[in-house]
Amino acid sequence: MSEPIISIKNLRKNYGEKQVLKGIDLQINAGQVIGYIGPNGAGKSTTVKILIGLIPDFEGEIIIGGQRLHDNLLDIKRVIGYVPENAELYEVLTPMEYLEFVGKLQGMEQEQINHRSQAMLSQFGLKDVMNQRMDTFSKGMRQKVLLISGMIHNPQIIILDEPLSGLDANAVILVKEIISRLAQEGKTIFYCSHMMDVVEKVSDRIILINDGEIVADGSFTELQNNSGGTLEQIFAKLTGKGNIGDAAGAFINAFD
Numbered sequence: 001m002s003e004p005i006i007s008i009k010n011l012r013k014n015y016g017e018k019q020v021l022k023g024i025d026l027q028i029n030a031g032q033v034i035g036y037i038g039p040n041g042a043g044k045s046t047t048v049k050i051l052i053g054l055i056p057d058f059e060g061e062i063i064i065g066g067q068r069l070h071d072n073l074l075d076i077k078r079v080i081g082y083v084p085e086n087a088e089l090y091e092v093l094t095p096m097e098y099l100e101f102v103g104k105l106q107g108m109e110q111e112q113i114n115h116r117s118q119a120m121l122s123q124f125g126l127k128d129v130m131n132q133r134m135d136t137f138s139k140g141m142r143q144k145v146l147l148i149s150g151m152i153h154n155p156q157i158i159i160l161d162e163p164l165s166g167l168d169a170n171a172v173i174l175v176k177e178i179i180s181r182l183a184q185e186g187k188t189i190f191y192c193s194h195m196m197d198v199v200e201k202v203s204d205r206i207i208l209i210n211d212g213e214i215v216a217d218g219s220f221t222e223l224q225n226n227s228g229g230t231l232e233q234i235f236a237k238l239t240g241k242g243n244i245g246d247a248a249g250a251f252i253n254a255f256d
Ligand SMILES: Nc1ncnc2c1ncn2[C@@H]1O[C@H](COP(=O)(O)OP(=O)(O)OP(=O)(O)O)[C@@H](O)[C@H]1O
Pocket: 015, 020, 038, 039, 040, 041, 042, 043, 044, 045, 046, 047
C-alpha cells in the first residue's frame, strides 16, 4: 500500500492549561474524501489550522506528501488548498482582482489565472459580477469566491472548513459534485462540516472527534453497523448529548 498523503501522529495542542487536541492519530490516503465532524469546540478548526501551518506550535508529527510539516511548510502550502468558513476578503477588490492576487501568491501565470477564474466564477453564477467590488456581495456570493480561491491552483489536498455556509441549494449541489469529481481525479479532500446529510453523502470516511479525541473512524456504513441510525443520530449518541427532547423541553421551561 502506498504512503499516506497525510500522516498525523499523536497530535496534541494546548491553549494554556486547556488541552484541546489529546493525541490525534490519522493516516489518510490520496483520493479519499474525509468528513471531519464533531460538536462545537471539539477541535476541528484547530486541527485544520495546524495542517495548513496557521498554528505552528503543537506536539506530535505531521507528514504531508512525504514531507514533515515543520521543515517544509512553504512547499507543503503549494499542495494544499484551504477554504475557511469565512474570511476577510479584500472587499474593495473585484472577484477577478482577488483571484489574481491569490493566484500570483501561488505562483500561477496570469493567463492561467484569468482563464480559470472566469471559468470557475461562471459555473457559480458570478460571471456578471466578476468585475464588481465585493463589498456589496451577499454572504453566499463571497463564500463562492472563497471556494474558488482555495482551489484555483489545483492543489492535491483540499481542506474545507464548513465550506457550504451561506450557499443556496444549487450551489450546495454543485460543490458536492465538485468534491466527488476531484476525489475521482485522486485529490484528497478534508471536509469539516456540521451538515450531517452532506457529510454522509460525500465522505468515503467519516472521522468524529469529541473533546479533542477521535471517537469514531470509518465509512458511513461501518459507523452505521456499529451504532445504527442516521449520521445525526450516531453523532448524538457518540458525543453523549443525552435526550434532545429533554434538552428542548428544559430550554422552553427557561421562559417560565
Ligand atoms: N486561540 C485560542 N485560544 C484559546 N482557546 C482556543 C483558541 N482557539 C480555539 N480555542 C479552544 O479550543 C477548542 C477547540 O476549538 P476549535 O475552534 O478547534 O473547535 P471546532 O471543533 O472547530 O468548533 P466549531 O464547530 O464550533 O467550529 C475550544 O474549546 C476553543 O475554545
